[in-house]
Amino acid sequence: MIECNVKRIAVIGGGAAGMMAAGTASEAGADVTIYEHTDRLGKKLAITGKGRCNVTNNCDVQEFMENVTKNPRFLYSALYAFPPSKTIDFFTTLGAELKTERGNRVFPENDKAKTIVDAMKKYVAGCRVVYQKVRSVTFGDKGFTVLTDKEDFYDSVIIATGGRSYPLTGSDGSGYRLAAKLGHSVTALTPSLIPIESPAAFCADMMGLSLKNVGMRITDKNGKCLYTDFGEMMFTHFGVTGPMVLSASAHIRDYDISTLTMCIDLKPALDEKTLDARLLSDFGEKANKNYSNSLTSLLPSKMIPTFIIMSGIDGERKVNTITKEERKKILSTLKCFKIPLSRFRPIEEAIITSGGISVKELSPRTMESKIVPGLFFAGEIIDTDAYTGGFNLQIAFSTGYLAGKFAAKKTTNED
Numbered sequence: 001m002i003e004c005n006v007k008r009i010a011v012i013g014g015g016a017a018g019m020m021a022a023g024t025a026s027e028a029g030a031d032v033t034i035y036e037h038t039d040r041l042g043k044k045l046a047i048t049g050k051g052r053c054n055v056t057n058n059c060d061v062q063e064f065m066e067n068v069t070k071n072p073r074f075l076y077s078a079l080y081a082f083p084p085s086k087t088i089d090f091f092t093t094l095g096a097e098l099k100t101e102r103g104n105r106v107f108p109e110n111d112k113a114k115t116i117v118d119a120m121k122k123y124v125a126g127c128r129v130v131y132q133k134v135r136s137v138t139f140g141d142k143g144f145t146v147l148t149d150k151e152d153f154y155d156s157v158i159i160a161t162g163g164r165s166y167p168l169t170g171s172d173g174s175g176y177r178l179a180a181k182l183g184h185s186v187t188a189l190t191p192s193l194i195p196i197e198s199p200a201a202f203c204a205d206m207m208g209l210s211l212k213n214v215g216m217r218i219t220d221k222n223g224k225c226l227y228t229d230f231g232e233m234m235f236t237h238f239g240v241t242g243p244m245v246l247s248a249s250a251h252i253r254d255y256d257i258s259t260l261t262m263c264i265d266l267k268p269a270l271d272e273k274t275l276d277a278r279l280l281s282d283f284g285e286k287a288n289k290n291y292s293n294s295l296t297s298l299l300p301s302k303m304i305p306t307f308i309i310m311s312g313i314d315g316e317r318k319v320n321t322i323t324k325e326e327r328k329k330i331l332s333t334l335k336c337f338k339i340p341l342s343r344f345r346p347i348e349e350a351i352i353t354s355g356g357i358s359v360k361e362l363s364p365r366t367m368e369s370k371i372v373p374g375l376f377f378a379g380e381i382i383d384t385d386a387y388t389g390g391f392n393l394q395i396a397f398s399t400g401y402l403a404g405k406f407a408a409k410k411t412t413n414e415d
Contacts, residue, residue: 006031009407010146010154011127012134013175014041016120017379017396017403018160023123024404025158034124035148037133037174041124042117044162048351048393053113056087056397057390058104067391069192069250071384074359078367078398081405084390087397094119105390137178139372156407160378160400163353164189175381176356183371185358187383191350193392194249195241196257197342202306206235209302215265216244218252218341226260227251230268240339246351246388249344253354257341264337266299272331279327287320294319298334307333352392356383366406367399374410376403 007030011022014036026032034041045053057064061079065072088098088106096119097109108115132148137157139145144154161175176186211233218227233242240262252260267275279298286294292315295304308315311333313326322330347353357377361370367382369375379396386392 007156007408007410008143008154009033009156009158009404010035010137010144010152011158011160011404012137012146012178013160013162013379013381014038014043014129015160015162015379015396016042016045016393017162017381017400018158019120019124020397020400021158021160021376021378021404021407022127023120024401025408026124026126026404028405028408030408032124032127033152033154034127034129035134035146036129036131039131041129042120045120045393046113046117048113049107051113052107052111053116054105054107054388054390054393055091055098055116056084056106056394058084058088058100058106060084064386064391064394067389068384068386068395070354070386071359074362074364074382074384075395075398077365078395078402082398082401084394087394090397091116091119094122103389133174134178137182139182139375144374156374156376156410158376158378158403158407159381160396160403161381163350163356163380164347165191165194165350165353179357179377179381182369182375184361184369187355187358189347189353189355190253191344191347192250192253192354192385193246193351193388194347194349195236195345196239196245196249196262197345198239198262198339199342200239200340202309203235203239203339204237205306206302207237208235209300210234210242211264211266211300213268214244215268216248217263217265218248219261219263220255221259226255233264238345239341243388250354250385250387253344257343260341262339262341264339266334266337272335275334276327276331279330283319283322283327287318289319291315291317291319291322307337310337351388352380352385354383354385356381359383365402367403368406368410374407376407378403 009025009030009032011018011034014034022032022034096115098106099109100106136147144157146152159175164173216229217225227248229244231244233244311330367376378400
């Protein structure tokens with residue numbers, strides 16, 4: 001039987017932040033109910049990192065802050081209270097073995113997001129789970145009333161419903177409406193870490209082609225470089241996606257994207273002089289072949305027809321007739337394969353939502369509302385976000401930890 005002085009806490013949202021908040025509050029002795037309006041906990045968590053789940057980034061807090069794009073100062077208390085090192089220990093203790101890959105990205109050893117989801121479910125085993133949509137949350141003299149198909153009463157409420165991205169996983173923006181009715185401000189919501197559309201038909205021609213270990217830079221209409229990166233990308237029927245593209249989207253979200261160009265360095269390990277020597281060697285071996293048949297050692301076959309068009313040289317030309325000036329054009333195309341950009345994909349396809357509950361209305365030390373005592377927020381619903389690489393999940397865990405810890409401490413009906 002629950003003692004009368006035990007705090008009753010409702011956690012709205014059964015994702016990474018919600019489960020961390022719920023488990024932390026439960027460990028602290030609170031009676032916790034999780035409200036999740038999909039059919040399972042951790043639905044979005046299960047598909048992150050292409051099903052591998054990039055659970056955190058194995059770096060210190062200062063380096064972490066350099067990768068936060070919105071309101072980094074707000075996160076200091078949360079990240080020092082629950083840093084990446086603590087996240088790694090947390091999952092290891094729950095039986096989820098982890099590994100660190102390039103860029104300090106941390107994944108489960110078996111490359112299965114299910115391992116992380118199962119660990120989180122284990123952590124919240126002491127909580128009650130209600131698979132229903134919360135229609136409203138109201139606050140009065142006796143605490144909070146949470147309405148589904150019936151009313152339940154709580155001492156504290158933690159809203160951790162995520163953003164507006166991937167609505168089929170539960171992140172449908174409903175948390176913003178609940179918060180607004182409780183008096184909170186919601187900043188402008190925009191997509192972040194999102195694929196980018198291109199008007200170029202050749203993207204669809206190369207649909208499914210992944211490029212690895214390539215360089216990328218984004219330039220404006222004056223040729224000014226706005227962002228550079230190195231890694232992996234992929235062509236799609238609408239444009240481009242992949243880790244580099246998602247990272248770039250966070251950097252350029254404040255620009256008129258239709259005026260920007262993506263330039264891909266297909267051979268970043270070679271400078272133009274070295275690459276020219278390589279090209280001369282290849283052409284020497286294939287002197288009597290058509291130009292269209294001379295690029296197989298340099299490029300993926302799916303890319304060659306587009307590359308030939310972009311280089312401006314007839315594919316039927318014999319290699320031994322290509323001039324020095326034409327070779328320069330080939331080199332410049334290898335070092336800067338241009339992709340015009342048009343717009344971001346819809347916010348529903350974004351990995352995260354940028355914007356949310358104004359941090360000015362929250363305590364950074366506890367994640368408690370400055371407007372409604374006993375109301376807490378955690379995760380993506382807060383107006384703070386970061387680049388790809390495990391940073392956003394870590395923000396969910398850190399803010400969820402603080403929200404759960406201090407919600408459990410909150411005195412019921414304080415005098």
